[in-house]
Amino acid sequence: MKTFAYSRAESPEAAVAAGGRFIAGGTNLLDLMKLQIETPESLVDISRLDLAKIEEREDGGLTIGALVPNSDLAADPRVIAGYPVLSRALLAGASGQLRNKASTGGNLLQRTRCYYFYDKATACNKREPGTGCSAIGGVNRILAILGTSEHCIATHPSDMAVAMRALDATIVTLKSDGDRRRIAIGEFYRLPGDTPQIENVLEAGELITHVELPTPPKGEQLYRKVRDRASYAFALVSVAGIVSVEDGKIASAALAFGGLGPMPWRDPAVEAALIGQAPSDAAFAAAADALLKDAKGYGTNDFKIPLTRRTLIASLRELTGVSA
Structure with a gap:
């Protein structure tokens, strides 16, 4: 060091x-x-700043301080009751010891666990722009199939951020000039393009102070994570799902995915394929088609495409009560 x-x-x-x-x-x-x-x-x-509270807002949502530990957020009764997808995502991540230490703001800013990013003997555009991407043509089992570029196929590793994306969270920041910003999580992360080293829209010196959650959504909530071992492993595929069914048809759907892209992935076309449809394997397959329309495997991660299809369909069955 x-x-x-x-x-x-x-x-x-x-x-x-x-x-x-x-x-x-x-x-x-x-x-x-x-x-x-x-x-x-x-x-x-910043560990001793007064940013470790979870507070209720007048609109029924929650304001979460950036320093709230992951374990405290997962165990908060208001989160368990109103946002179980978030609690389950947090409990699916890392180990108990790490959750006790890791902060809400820091979790959003985790960097990829791509093998080559961590190996300084290899080329990595995210670590050293302009050197190349060793993962393309290399060992890429855990890496992205959506949102990639010729410069980078790394994935974002957070479980919490996937649930936050499904919940339409807002990230509140303080800039170095004293101004504050509220950034929708869907606008927070950047695709790699030809600048994979720039991962989000934060400016130099900008500090995440809070995360805001809207009023708890209607419907069933689920977080399903597929990984290589039962604990302390990053997602190969994960689904954060919130679905409501009214009068025999899907009335609303919010679906975000981990392990597939350089950011918590959410595609409006997936939800559009479901809304207004009666819950069925045919409707679920159409949603999977929409999600995977532009998916691209890179060799050792080709399996993620059929795995994602099966995981999404299984998740939608559970959310809507459809039997296999």
Whole structure:
């Protein structure tokens, strides 16, 4: 680990004025620093800021402080009752020890677990722009089949962010000039294109302070995660689903996916294929067709395409009560 300066912020305003990298739980950043993948000159400790509360809003939604630990968020009775998809997604991620330390804001900013991103002996455009993508033509079992480019096929690793995407969360930030922003999570992440090192729309020195959830949605909620082992593994495919059925037809649907793309993936065409349809395997297959229309495998991750189809159909059966 390279030498760095360290300071502790006493307020969000002091943190953004300090001009360094923010550290809270550090469950991802410290690993990257040890491997010298990230080498910040200055760390600003925000772990003691007053941003660890979950508060109810007048509209019935929740405001979640950026420093709320993942374990506390998953166990909050209001989250369990109104947003079970979020609680289940959090409990599907990492280990209990990491959930106790990892923060809500930091979870949104996790970096990919692509093997080549972590291996400095290989080419990686995300780690070192312009060097190439070793994952294309390499070992890419866990990597993306949607939203990729010729420069990067990495996936975003968060489970929590997938549930947040299905819930239409809003990310609240404080910029270095003191202005605040509210960013819909659907507009927060960026596709890799030819700049895969730029992963989101945050400006330099911009701090996530809160995440807002709207009023709890109607319908059944589910988080289904398919992975290589039962715990402490990132998703090959995951589905965060919220579906309501009225008068025998699907009245509303929100579906987000993990393990498939460079961001928590949500495609309006998937939901459009379901709304107004009677729950059936035919309707579910049409939704899968819409999701996978542009899917592309890269060799060792080709299996993700049929796996995603089966996982989505199984999830929709559970959400709507259709028997296999």
